[in-house]
Amino acid sequence: MGLVNFMSLINLSVDRIIIHQIFQKTSDKFTMPIKSNDYTNFAPSAMSDFEARVVQSLGVDSKAVTMKILDQNNSQDLPYLVNSCVDECNTDFIESSYQIAEKLARAQFHKSSAISGGIVVVFTGKQGHPQKRLLGILKAELHSGYEKLIDPKTGQISLKHIQELLLTPNSRLFKTVGFCENLNYDPASTDLNDKWTPLIFDSQISKADGKASAEYFYRKFAGCGYLESNARTTKQFFDVTKKFIFQLDKPSEEKYELLNALTTYLKVDKSSAVDPTDFAEKYFDIDTCDNYRNHLIDNEIPTSSFIKDIEHIQSQLKLLKYTFSNNVKLEADPEIFKKDVIVTPIKGEKDENGHIPDWTQIIVKSKLILKK
Incomplete structure (x- = not known):
């Protein structure tokens, strides 16, 4: 036509x-x-x-x-x-x-x-x-x-x-x-x-x-x-995949890593196509891959590759945000996160009740500056 x-x-x-x-x-x-x-x-x-x-x-x-x-x-x-x-x-x-x-x-x-x-x-x-x-x-x-x-x-x-x-x-x-x-x-x-x-x-x-x-x-x-335009399909893939990641029975740190991977995959990756199977194989274990594929099918998202168009999700891909339980927030461009930020879950100091809390160690490959 x-x-x-x-x-x-x-x-x-x-x-x-x-x-x-x-x-x-x-x-x-x-x-x-x-x-x-x-x-x-x-x-x-x-x-x-x-x-x-x-x-x-x-x-x-x-x-x-x-x-x-x-x-x-x-x-x-x-x-x-x-x-x-x-x-x-x-x-x-x-x-x-x-x-x-x-x-x-x-x-x-x-x-x-x-x-x-x-x-x-x-x-x-x-x-x-x-x-x-x-x-x-x-x-x-x-x-x-x-x-x-x-x-x-x-x-x-x-x-x-x-x-x-x-x-x-x-x-x-x-x-x-x-x-x-x-x-x-x-x-x-x-x-x-x-x-x-x-x-x-x-x-x-x-x-x-x-x-x-x-x-x-x-x-x-x-x-x-x-x-079904490529922009709409890309947005639906992004939304459905985010929902799947949030529902995983995994620690918050791992979920953040997966969300970071999703953002990077769509914004930073130079490929002109989105391949849901390739994404799953890169970032999920075998059992999770199967569940993810079924999740896509249930939500009528293609499991084969399609042209990438981020028109409808550009604003959501600008910054990746980490939020901690004490309301401390860390945000940066996804590409910066990928290259210059290391987030590691660690065990904290034992309190007076003998409880050892979960802490997060963040390493930023840069020096702290003061901005007015």
Whole structure:
């Protein structure tokens, strides 16, 4: 599959926009969306502003998450609908776009909590070099006390109000999904992932872990799921391995050594891949290796190698910290710990009750300096 440079959405041009309205759930009876029967026609300057907002929502500097298509076998599935309607004539596309709005409204209706209504903007266009097709769906919440005007003859939602809602810097675009056509895909393939790459923007997405909270939008409505990126897999490996080490029946000093090894393995090791089996064989005994492998499998972490990407855990790899029972703390860069710090458990001095405490001997291959 040849991916277009969709993350930049370069050379974007939107050719048609149609807008419908959906409502917040107020009872057990479903409310059908209001259907627009005509396209929204922006002036050239307004269209440029709208295209800029789309790039802001889905482009390279946004919080958009690349996902994979999961639902594509039923004519009611959004990816299937997108693939079939993207090239429809304007008359047919009005009906398909309304079907999309209704699908979003029903996805919201079946949530236990009431989700705000708003406008559903369905648009098509092209982007990239060479230009490939794009279909986008944007849900924007109406401002409090803000009423739309609908032309009774054409059913078109007031252009002035749409401009105010979509094009002003302070307007909030809550959720957007864009299906971007890939380059050089096999037209005979029956898997829509070969043809389309979905991008999901959600104002509640956390860039730290690439997770969107509105599952009803990306899963129930859009029919998409997470594409397991190398950064996400690396973070999951790090978190699951830390948990495993904490649960080991070993002295704290040994656990610290293993945590140090994990940090060093991901930050200092020059390898471009993470090999969980190699890590286990280097730092665990045979029995622990077997338990660790089962722990990875139980948590759906690959046991074979994968590309290392520490984007989501960089802050956690900056410093390694030792904390002692008397609240003394020692921290340093993992590479410094590896080269210049020796931590050894020793027995302390016998107290008046004859008890010999556990102490820790630390040797730092450097002299102590005073910093202001």
